[in-house]
Amino acid sequence: MPSAAERTRTLVQSTCSAVLIIPGLDGAKPHQLMPDTRSVGPDGEVFLAFPADSPAVRAAAHAQDDELTAVLEITDVAPVSVPHRIRGRAWLSGWLTRAPGGAEPGLMTLRLEVGEVGVDDLWGVATVEPEDFASAVADPLVEHEAELLQHLHSAHSAEVQSLRGLLGERAGGSPAAGTAAGTVAVPVALDRFGLRVRFTGVRCFDARFDFPDPVRNVNELRYAMHTLFDAAAG
Numbered sequence: 001m002p003s004a005a006e007r008t009r010t011l012v013q014s015t016c017s018a019v020l021i022i023p024g025l026d027g028a029k030p031h032q033l034m035p036d037t038r039s040v041g042p043d044g045e046v047f048l049a050f051p052a053d054s055p056a057v058r059a060a061a062h063a064q065d066d067e068l069t070a071v072l073e074i075t076d077v078a079p080v081s082v083p084h085r086i087r088g089r090a091w092l093s094g095w096l097t098r099a100p101g102g103a104e105p106g107l108m109t110l111r112l113e114v115g116e117v118g119v120d121d122l123w124g125v126a127t128v129e130p131e132d133f134a135s136a137v138a139d140p141l142v143e144h145e146a147e148l149l150q151h152l153h154s155a156h157s158a159e160v161q162s163l164r165g166l167l168g169e170r171a172g173g174s175p176a177a178g179t180a181a182g183t184v185a186v187p188v189a190l191d192r193f194g195l196r197v198r199f200t201g202v203r204c205f206d207a208r209f210d211f212p213d214p215v216r217n218v219n220e221l222r223y224a225m226h227t228l229f230d231a232a233a234g
Contacts, residue, residue: 002191004126005136008119010191011074011090012040013138015146020048020056020112021071022096028055036107038072044134046072046092046112047099057108060098070096072112076121079146080153082186082198088121092133122189122196122206139191140216148221152187152195161185162232163197163209192216195228 002010020033032055035048050056060068071093078085092114099111117128141148152160164185183201190196194210211224 001123001193002139003132003136004119004123005117005128005132006139007088007121007123008090008092008117008128008133009040009136010139010142011076011088011119011121012038012046012072012092014076014142016074016076018072018074020096020110021073022056022059023069025055025059032056035110040134041111042134044114044130046114048072048110048112049104049107050110052106052108054108056096056110057098060096060110063096068096070094070112078149078188080149080186080188082188083200083204084198087189088119090117090119090121092117141190141192141218141221144218145190148190148218149187152190152225156229157185159229159232160187160197163195163207163228164199165232166209166228167207190221195225 018035018038019030020035022028022033025033035050037049039047041047048056056070071091074090074092075086076088076090078087092112094113094115097111097113099109101109114130114133117130117133119126119128139145161184164183183199183203186198186200188196188198188206192211192214194208196206196208198204198206209228212227213224215221215224
């Protein structure tokens with residue numbers, strides 16, 4: 001399974017929505033505190049690009065040499081329609097400064113030196129040491145996960161439904177029985193270790209289907225998915 005540090009790093013480097021919370025910054029609207037881009041530096045610092053006239057940039061400029069505390073809050077929402085769509089949240093708190101160097105015209109880059117990290121997602125709740133966050137690597141499927149899940153849901157729903165047969169008695173019967181009872185299988189999360197499916201209906205539950213080996217790219221993912229589907233069909 002992915003470590004808490006890897007999961008957090010993946011969320012930071014994903015397209016999930018994020019908002020920068022700066023204590024004492026009153027009057028700013030939520031959309032004004034949503035960075036245009038975000039990236040992670042070699043020492044685990046998080047770089048956030050904002051419009052040059054945003055409240056966050058003004059606050060960092062006003063603070064100058066004083067320590068300006070801030071919290072980056074990330075919310076992960078499943079890219080497919082499913083009950084309980086929020087898959088997780090991550091928080092990175094630390095100290096905010098203006099970063100030297102260039103940014104796109106009209107934008108200013110802020111640097112968040114990370115002091116505390118926490119994640120609450122489908123795997124559970126965990127705290128992450130800043131050093132572990134800095135050394136972690138994002139999941140290799142993070143850039144493609146949303147489109148892959150949408151493709152599985154729209155084009156391979158029958159195959160995804162068939163995975164229920166791999167659960168045996170844990171699913172309360174055969175795939176056909178589940179379908180008759182109104183169960184719908186929705187692929188809700190995907191990473192290099194496996195696929196998570198949410199079975200909805202009279203009883204809603206998640207099931208995790210691990211790949212034989214962790215995948216490193218989309219090509220290896222295709223083979224791993226075929227292996228799962230063949231196992232369910234056989």
